[in-house]
Amino acid sequence: MTMADRKQDTLFVNSLAKGLRLLEAFDEEHQSLGLSELAKRTGLDKSATQRFANTLYQTGYLMKDEATRRFRPSHKFAEMAYAYLWSDPVVQLAMPKLIELSGRLGETINMAELSGSDIVYVARIPCQRTTFAATLVGRRVPALNTSGGRAILAMLPEAERRACIENWPLARFTPETTQDRDKIAELVEEAAHLGYSFSRNELILKEIGVAAPIIGADGRPVAAVHCSVSAYHWTREKVEKDIVPFLLDTANSITPSLR
Amino acid sequence: MTMADRKQDTLFVNSLAKGLRLLEAFDEEHQSLGLSELAKRTGLDKSATQRFANTLYQTGYLMKDEATRRFRPSHKFAEMAYAYLWSDPVVQLAMPKLIELSGRLGETINMAELSGSDIVYVARIPCQRTTFAATLVGRRVPALNTSGGRAILAMLPEAERRACIENWPLARFTPETTQDRDKIAELVEEAAHLGYSFSRNELILKEIGVAAPIIGADGRPVAAVHCSVSAYHWTREKVEKDIVPFLLDTANSITPSLR
DNA sequence: ATACATTGTATCGAAATATGATACAATGAA
DNA sequence: TTCATTGTATCATATTTCGATACAATGTAT
Structure with missing residues (x-):
């Protein structure tokens, strides 16, 4: 299923998928990311990135260094692993x-x-x-x-x-x-x-x-x-x-x- | 910030937050969950649960046992831990x-x-x-x-x-x-x-x-x-x-x- | 085997929600 | 200081999500 198909699919919540893209933006080379870097890596525009990053921050998935304004994965990432390993x-x-x-x-x-x-x-x-x-x-x-x-x-x-x-x-x-x-x-x-x-x-x-x-x-x-x-x-x-x-x-x- | 406040907050993407709730529904006592159990645990209605679960399935976060129609956390959960630990x-x-x-x-x-x-x-x-x-x-x-x-x-x-x-x-x-x-x-x-x-x-x-x-x-x-x-x-x-x-x-x- | 309850799937009009352009603020580099 | 870059805030618009509903499939009890 391509991205275009998904657009039509009423059972696919794009906002969720986009938000998850932010989580996946963090890897070996990208331990922490600023807003615009996140935008670049996810292909989302500035506003969308802002909203999703903020949401992930509010929900505790991303930490924010108040000094540098950069985001980092939080403990929640590790907790998810537990749910998987346990299951x-x-x-x-x-x-x-x-x-x-x-x-x-x-x-x-x-x-x-x-x-x-x-x-x-x-x-x-x-x-x-x-x-x-x-x-x-x-x-x-x-x-x-x-x-x-x-x-x-x-x-x-x-x-x-x-x-x-x-x-x-x-x-x-x-x-x-x-x-x-x-x-x-x-x-x-x-x-x-x-x-x-x-x-x-x-x-x-x-x-x-x-x-x-x-x-x-x-x-x-x-x-x-x-x-x-x-x-x-x-x-x-x-x-x-x-x-x-x-x-x-x-x-x-x-x-x-x-x- | 309460849930009601968030409703007003235009920088908070509710759909993303709700989707994440599904991920958090899996724990020691709930290694796998059916659609209606997911709905119960997240407090979302049937339709919403359907859409979010489907999205998480399509994006690879949840696995689906085709026989029982139950969802389970996938490898992606473990991969997220890596991103965190590494960072x-x-x-x-x-x-x-x-x-x-x-x-x-x-x-x-x-x-x-x-x-x-x-x-x-x-x-x-x-x-x-x-x-x-x-x-x-x-x-x-x-x-x-x-x-x-x-x-x-x-x-x-x-x-x-x-x-x-x-x-x-x-x-x-x-x-x-x-x-x-x-x-x-x-x-x-x-x-x-x-x-x-x-x-x-x-x-x-x-x-x-x-x-x-x-x-x-x-x-x-x-x-x-x-x-x-x-x-x-x-x-x-x-x-x-x-x-x-x-x-x-x-x-x-x-x-x-x-x- | 049949009826029934439960769970999962599909559809659609209505309206709430996310959109993204834009303007502004803050930071840091030249 | 100026300028470029990055982050923050606002808002009218329409795209998306919503959730009621109807349908299908499963499994359970009779």
Whole structure:
């Protein structure tokens, strides 16, 4: 449905959608925004931006630095995450098992769910050496560039898999981030055979990632458990020996039933 | 500003505010909601609820189970948390230090910020034995019922402190949750002297909590670092000896500068 | 299987609400 | 100081939302 169609749709409240656009204007590069920057980023005119920003401020979604007049996301953003995490049966099931895995391995454990062409981290148990961005829930990363995403992809039917690999966006995080779709196809193929996916230097240099898919009750992959270790201390062989068995075990034990 | 005043305010977009009410309708007791339940909880009529829910669905904020027609929060909720956490200078500063502390103590570490009369957990590093709700970012708990909240309160000026203790809401999580405001005043007083706050059985039975405040550049408390341990393995004395020094050290090292 | 209550979906005229142009104020840079 | 930029306030207009109503689908009790 295009924007024009929505204009006609009497069940679509444009004012709400526009207001939500303001919330989405805040990201890594835009931690705080002034009114005119907000207008630019949302494509709304000055007056509309003013009204929506004010509304979000009054309702507590945005904070306002009275000195600079700039807006920033508020706690409410974090509270919303709670509502989501609490409601997600996979998270409920997984959490204790992820903690256990983290205790056993002593390394960073993540869980991510597929959201469109990205994965979204929904659980993170950091350890020393974990980079800041990798400690925060809700981060979105293109699925094709992560072991987690590729582990999930590997469990999809052949045709679907292929289409995703062709069309989904790629990003570049390090000089080594895989940009070649044929190479990604290979990696996914490999993951389909092994039952887990391996990555190196994709998001951060000298980082090794292993991920195993979590399969839903309908047989489709819903998420991935992911372990991230330093290439200074680990080799692929050592990971396969000391991490993969536990990782697979954990992932397999998290199989959500139909409600 | 009351609802009636807002009606007059041309800078307040009611449609946006109403839409946001739907998002807030989801909490611990309401993981998924049907249209009429949503209407009941938000106080909107059937048609309005229909339009707003549909809009939130179209924009990806709510998921819809096509079988049951019930709505649920989506990943977007978690992504918003990322925007917030990323933008918060205290979180940025604190995260690595919290991880270090967790590594050193081997116990659950949290950080919470004051939000009105509640504290909101913005960072959580769980360990074995951590209960599910205590692993999720964004949880809101009445400040008076937590060591974290009381540690923050203790750093406020006398008069302000007193007013909060008189007026802020209390909840009951266990039979032992402190309900007596005089007792709470005592505990806050103690925290003001010691520089940290101690709790027992407040949120969960057999849980001991210690919390130390983080002071902002303006001298006012902005957050608290919190450590939670089992009363089966720990006593107050042992906590004071083996945990408090490190906790205070960590909290003190997180002092955000003015931008 | 049938009737009934409940919940969700679709439509539309009326009117309240958001619109966005504009003017003004405040800030900060030259 | 002047000028450019950003934020704030106001208002007539018509676009949007409103909410009553009718209809469809679901599930429950008889």
